[in-house]
Amino acid sequence: MAKKIGSEALGRFYKEGSKVRTRREWRGVKDTAYDFSRWLVIMGTLGKFIIKPRNMKAMLRYRWMANYLAVPMMVDRHTQGLRGEYLRMCHAEQDLIIDDVAKLLDKLFKGDRRIGNDEEFSKKVVLVDENEMTAVMMGFPMLETLSRETPSTYVPVLLNQHSMEYYMDIAEEFGLAPDVCPMPEAEAGVSINDDAPVLGACAIQCNTTCDGSLLGNGVISKRLELEDGIPVFQLAAPLRHREDDVQEYAAQEIRNAIAFIEKHTGAKWDWDAYFECAKRVNLATRCRQEWLDMNKTDYPQVFGSNLALYTETNYMAICGRVPAFAKVDRKLTKLAEKAYKKKKMMAKEYRHRAIIWGVQSHYYFDFLLWLLNCWGIVPLTDMLSMVSTKEIAEVDTPENREQAYYDMAWLTENMIMRNRTHGGYKVLLDELWDFVEEFNADMVILWEHMSCKALDGMHGMFEDRAREKGINLVWVEHDLFDPRIISRQGVRDQINNYMRTVMREEPIDPSLEVLPDDQSW
């Protein structure tokens, strides 16, 4: 019986005041057996990680490591209600991301002066921002590209909604403005609290998303350079990234960053490695484009969390450097094609086709799946997944070596979120309505991240345009990393109220409308 999509009321697994759910979902014999087998694999990955004494030492040193206790639950949140190909797609990507983060943590602690203190290894490490395209590292296969913010700040919020409250309070305690974006605020808090691993030959920071990230970078780089003796390069990508006249400057910034890395690590740029990575970047672009094309039809396949979480990781953090992701790109495409041919659906009913725009709530990333399971709203695509679809030069020729600097600059300028929050109203406002038409959407869910000034400034313009076009526009306020300001239920209530009062609809799964998950991970 539970084999059928939507046959179990998903809200019944939540318990008031509990961090975790009462039990896992029964999905029929085949899908439950598959989910069970993947749970075993995840437990194996976690077991292999924690069995190393230095990783255990790090677990007891860094407060943010406690959030990794919740890894299996994060997967459960993103697989809620999924069956067949959709369940397999989710596991293919989530299991790879877990493995990749476990390797990242292992390497960070290996070089960390407080934990493994492997000095030879540390000399090969280049630290990069969490919100930064790693394109500039594509030609350095002999170096380790490690981000400290990804495992200490970004991933913990996906695991545990309350994970960054402690660090945000620390940052504010030391005088940082409380209305700044909670992401850089928490990153600064980790640094202030002396909770960032210390390693590396040098670091690259980028003026990625906003003035908030510049604030965080300032606090972090001061400690890195003046106390830890790790030189930092500030990669300043242009704001108006669609203009031709900024591209030469952007390419020069990439040349400067490469020269900086070569100087501090002694490594030499490898063109063969670069063009190998470029091929994988293009493969990822083609695959993503194919998924988006499917999502324009009546049978969308790779959407919601399956699209958003994977694109963020693959496009930005991986950027062609890890061959395993190319394998998963192909696997996802194959599964999507198979489901498309059979005209399969992820939920039992699709009522609305929605474009999700704005910066999504990080403490409620599985909201996209909730929209589908509770109200039948199909999140066809989201702003953070609408990144560059331009293929870059992938054949090694003298002309392409020059073009490569422009391609790396283009990717850096078009980093996730940055490609929309920077670049003016055309990329943020106008292109949304083009996508609404292309995807045949009847609804726009607009995240209003209350600390994101770049987006909030256009509130009225979004409303005017939605009225003109007759599109249902639903605002959903949140505070990115801080569920104390607007809780997960507070996020859900905004949709519930709209769907009941404006759309006059009843939920598909009423058990999901109100969930007691305030204390939940």
Added chain:
Amino acid sequence: MCKKCKCCSKLPWWSKLLIATTGIFGLLFTVYFFNLDMKLTAMMEPWLLKWYDHVDRDKHL
């Protein structure tokens, strides 16, 4: 297997293997299905958070 138990000693090796595998499978599946892994780690978290409060740190801007 218990030496005193005559039934066990009479069983062929493959039956013993089958029983052990079924037992391990049953145990793991029970942990998986009733979310016992997460319930256990949820109990560990408060202990860990208290531990971190006592770790020495050079806390400053």
